[in-house]
Amino acid sequence: MTLSELLSNAKHAVVLTGAGISTLSGIPDFRGVGGLYSRTDIDANKLFDIDYFRRDPSYYYRHSKDFLYNLDEKEPNIVHKALARLEEKGILHAVITQNIDLLHQKAGSHKVLELHGSPMEHYCMKCGRTWDFETIAEKVRADEIPTCDKCGGIVKPRIVFFGEGLPEYDLSEAEREARKADLMLVLGTSLTVYPAAAVPELTLQCGGQVAIINRDPTHLDRYACWTARDLKKEFEALEI
Ligand code: ZN
Numbered sequence: 001m002t003l004s005e006l007l008s009n010a011k012h013a014v015v016l017t018g019a020g021i022s023t024l025s026g027i028p029d030f031r032g033v034g035g036l037y038s039r040t041d042i043d044a045n046k047l048f049d050i051d052y053f054r055r056d057p058s059y060y061y062r063h064s065k066d067f068l069y070n071l072d073e074k075e076p077n078i079v080h081k082a083l084a085r086l087e088e089k090g091i092l093h094a095v096i097t098q099n100i101d102l103l104h105q106k107a108g109s110h111k112v113l114e115l116h117g118s119p120m121e122h123y124c125m126k127c128g129r130t131w132d133f134e135t136i137a138e139k140v141r142a143d144e145i146p147t148c149d150k151c152g153g154i155v156k157p158r159i160v161f162f163g164e165g166l167p168e169y170d171l172s173e174a175e176r177e178a179r180k181a182d183l184m185l186v187l188g189t190s191l192t193v194y195p196a197a198a199v200p201e202l203t204l205q206c207g208g209q210v211a212i213i214n215r216d217p218t219h220l221d222r223y224a225c226w227t228a229r230d231l232k233k234e235f236e237a238l239e240i
Contacts, residue, residue, distance in 0.1 A: 001226050004239045006211055007091055010183035015083055016199050017097045017104070020188020020214060024077040024232060027067075027101055050163040054125075057154050058145045068100075068119055068157075069140040072133070076107035078235045079187065084108035086240060094177040098189060098196045100159050102133070113170040113177070115196050117160040122146070126153025171195060178202040186212040188231055191220060 007013055019029035042063045046052050053060055076084075084107040086092035094111045095104050102120055104112045122136045123129065129150055136155065139146045146155040160166055174195075178184060184203035191197040191214075200210045204223055211226040212218055213234055221227050228234050 002237065003211075003213075003228070003234050004237070006183060006185075006226060007086065007238075007240055010091065012181050013086070013092050013183040013185060014094045014096065014177045014181040014203075015092060015185045015187060016189065016196060017079075017083075017095060017099060017187045018189025018196065018214075019099060020190075021077070021079045021231060022074075022099055022101050022103060022188075024079060025074050025101075025103060027071075027074055027103075045162065048159070048161045050161040053156065053161060054154065057156070061140050061145050062143075065140050065143075069137040071101055071119070072137065074101065074103065076103045079231055080104055080107035080109070082235050082238055082240075087111065089240065091240065093181070094173070096174040096177065096196070096199055098193065113174045115160075115166065115170060115174060117158045117167055119157040119159055121158045122155050123158060124148035124151060124153040125156050127151045131155065166195060174199055175202060178208075179206045181206075181208045184208055184210045186210060186214065186218070186220070186224075188214060189218075190214060190216050191218045 023029055047060055047063055080103050083092060083095055087109055094113060095109050096113045097104060098115055100116055100118055120133050122131045127148060127150055129148055136146050148155055178199045179202055181203045184200045186200050189196060200220055203210055209225040210220060210223060212221060212224045213228045213231050215229055
């Protein structure tokens with residue numbers, strides 16, 4: 001069985017993506033070697049902690065400047081591009097992602113459900129005013145800490161921080177798609193973080209198949225109809 005065969009046999013394919021697909025675009029996996037959690041100069045738990053952010057948003061902005069506010073320099077890779085193409089052909093119905101790097105949208109995917117939110121939009125925590133990524137990124141790159149120019153409130157990215165609720169719409173849509181899917185393709189995630197890890201479980205519970213491409217084994221490998229390890233190799237061989 002090949003990836004091309006799996007996808008051409010599917011009637012409602014959905015994909016779940018994680019950090020492993022963005023490493024091909026030069027974005028280190030937060031939890032991997034060279035990622036945020038391995039850095040000694042940044043405390044990743046503090047960086048994305050909502051209580052800490054409310055007290056001192058400057059910690060987040062100063063330390064995420066070099067890996068979040070330069071995302072416009074990163075380009076989608078062969079996997080992001082193939083997924084956009086599969087959606088256009090009507091084969092893929094949704095991209096559910098744990099990533100906050102905006103590369104699916106940049107590749108041209110339309111239905112992207114972001115379980116951990118997104119830095120695409122920033123908002124004032126006091127009055128609700130919103131700004132796009134580029135406006136805020138310009139300030140952050142100039143070492144400014146953005147504040148609301150209307151009310152002086154704290155400006156926060158719409159990324160889900162520790163201690164915050166999940167984006168309701170994206171999560172419920174992801175669950176709906178997971179139940180409907182006859183094929184859930186899991187790409188570049190070790191399925192250790194919930195709620196993402198529960199997404200392919202829903203597909204299995206509803207009688208759909210799960211296929212997994214990830215560098216390391218996952219706890220769902222033994223329930224999968226197909227597994228592979230090398231994303232780049234599989235997508236280079238994709239004939240759709
Ligand atoms: Zn405001």
